[in-house]
Amino acid sequence: MDKLLIRGGTRLAGEVVVSGAKNSALPALAACLLTAEPMKLNRIPRVRDIRTMEKLLTWTGARVEIRGTQVQVHAENLDKPEAPYELVKTMRASSLVLGPLVARTGRARVSMPGGCAIGARPINLHILALEQLGAEITQEHGYVEAAAPHGLKGAHVHFDRITVTGTEDLMMAAVLAEGETLIENAAREPEVQDLAELLIRMGAQIEGAGTSTIRIRGVAKLHGAQHAIIPDRIEAGTFLIAGAMVGEEVVIQNCIAEHLNALSIKIRQAGGEVIENGPSELRVRSKGQLKATDMTTEEYPGFATDLQAQYMAMMTRAQGISFITETIFENRFMHAQELARMGANIRLEGRQAIVGGVPELTGAEVIASDLRASASLVLAALVARGETTIDRVYHLDRGYERIEAKLARLGASIERVQ
Numbered sequence: 001m002d003k004l005l006i007r008g009g010t011r012l013a014g015e016v017v018v019s020g021a022k023n024s025a026l027p028a029l030a031a032c033l034l035t036a037e038p039m040k041l042n043r044i045p046r047v048r049d050i051r052t053m054e055k056l057l058t059w060t061g062a063r064v065e066i067r068g069t070q071v072q073v074h075a076e077n078l079d080k081p082e083a084p085y086e087l088v089k090t091m092r093a094s095s096l097v098l099g100p101l102v103a104r105t106g107r108a109r110v111s112m113p114g115g116c117a118i119g120a121r122p123i124n125l126h127i128l129a130l131e132q133l134g135a136e137i138t139q140e141h142g143y144v145e146a147a148a149p150h151g152l153k154g155a156h157v158h159f160d161r162i163t164v165t166g167t168e169d170l171m172m173a174a175v176l177a178e179g180e181t182l183i184e185n186a187a188r189e190p191e192v193q194d195l196a197e198l199l200i201r202m203g204a205q206i207e208g209a210g211t212s213t214i215r216i217r218g219v220a221k222l223h224g225a226q227h228a229i230i231p232d233r234i235e236a237g238t239f240l241i242a243g244a245m246v247g248e249e250v251v252i253q254n255c256i257a258e259h260l261n262a263l264s265i266k267i268r269q270a271g272g273e274v275i276e277n278g279p280s281e282l283r284v285r286s287k288g289q290l291k292a293t294d295m296t297t298e299e300y301p302g303f304a305t306d307l308q309a310q311y312m313a314m315m316t317r318a319q320g321i322s323f324i325t326e327t328i329f330e331n332r333f334m335h336a337q338e339l340a341r342m343g344a345n346i347r348l349e350g351r352q353a354i355v356g357g358v359p360e361l362t363g364a365e366v367i368a369s370d371l372r373a374s375a376s377l378v379l380a381a382l383v384a385r386g387e388t389t390i391d392r393v394y395h396l397d398r399g400y401e402r403i404e405a406k407l408a409r410l411g412a413s414i415e416r417v418q
Helices: 022-034 048-060 092-105 124-132 164-174 190-201 233-246 257-270 305-315 335-341 371-383 403-409
Strands: 003-007 012-017 039-042 063-067 070-074 107-111 136-140 143-147 156-158 180-184 205-207 213-217 226-228 247-253 273-276 281-285 321-325 345-349 352-356 365-367 387-391 413-417
Touching: 003 371, 012 233, 012 403, 022 039, 022 048, 022 070, 022 092, 022 164, 022 190, 048 063, 048 092, 092 107, 092 124, 092 143, 092 164, 124 136, 124 156, 124 164, 164 180, 164 190, 164 213, 190 205, 190 226, 233 247, 233 257, 233 273, 233 281, 233 305, 233 371, 233 403, 257 273, 257 281, 257 305, 305 321, 305 335, 305 352, 305 371, 335 345, 335 365, 335 371, 371 387, 371 403, 371 413, 403 413
Parallel strands: 012 247, 039 226, 156 180, 365 387
Antiparallel strands: 003 387, 003 413, 039 070, 063 070, 107 143, 136 143, 180 213, 205 213, 247 281, 273 281, 321 352, 345 352
């Protein structure tokens, strides 16, 4: 099993190019199931979750061709509209094929999703929404089965709580439903907007993506299209935090600066320097001792929960006491215990972490518990005295494309070992 060996204390400098967004590429790949015509997606990151989704599309009967970061999908024949457990047990995004499959074929059988154990991410919001569109849904033996033999019908859907994957799943089902669908309390994340742009290129009629109200007028069928995935704001944010911690000057290229506003503001409040060089480039540097700055996660455009663990790593070295409040997932502080092994001073009280900055962290053997927790351990290791070994980095590989190679080019002492 692969591990990362990191020797802390080096400064980072240079340029890093951000990959395509995993959380945008996954629904885009699922959307390919909505048409019998060829699809071409560019800037697809080569990470583990993407490989799993590609295997899933192949399982359903689609043809998938991979050429570097370009993926072509031809879903002319969907012989098996299902997502078996063995294929998707490591990936939360399996639920994203539920809507497209039932909309296109009239039926779907999808294993309950797996992925990171960071808290309850119930699929019931997806199910209730699809039922409002007329799908008949049953749950048994760990699977969700949906049937709509006479097609889906547009409806007025209000989500009780904001859900990104639920919004995306319902959008993909509604584009082929008869009539109009109105989605209220919809997620506003950039990844939702990116999916809407792809669906519109395929012939869908969608208004309001990026706001809390989305209106969709169903069409009889969609056609093939070509689309480039947006840059990964979570990867970009991870490098932004790394630069604020130990950067002489780190230039983050191929990002969308607007998507990182909430993080950039917090870094500046903490004493780091973030400069926008146009809409797609950020420069960040450490200006010495950071100061403790409170943070609360929120749905977009607030501070992303997927950057909370990395932000906590930064606060372990900040002067003073910071309060980090997690409002999205109830079990997303598992990295705190591993950070404590490196000398961090963290006390957990429910959904709040109280972080007291310490003069230094020290290298240790630590274990990654989930995708973003693993990134926080990498950041902590970069500033720690001595060597850190991070085990279970397959979590990291689910969402970061060659992160060790990118950090090494910036000057980090990091290598993958057995």
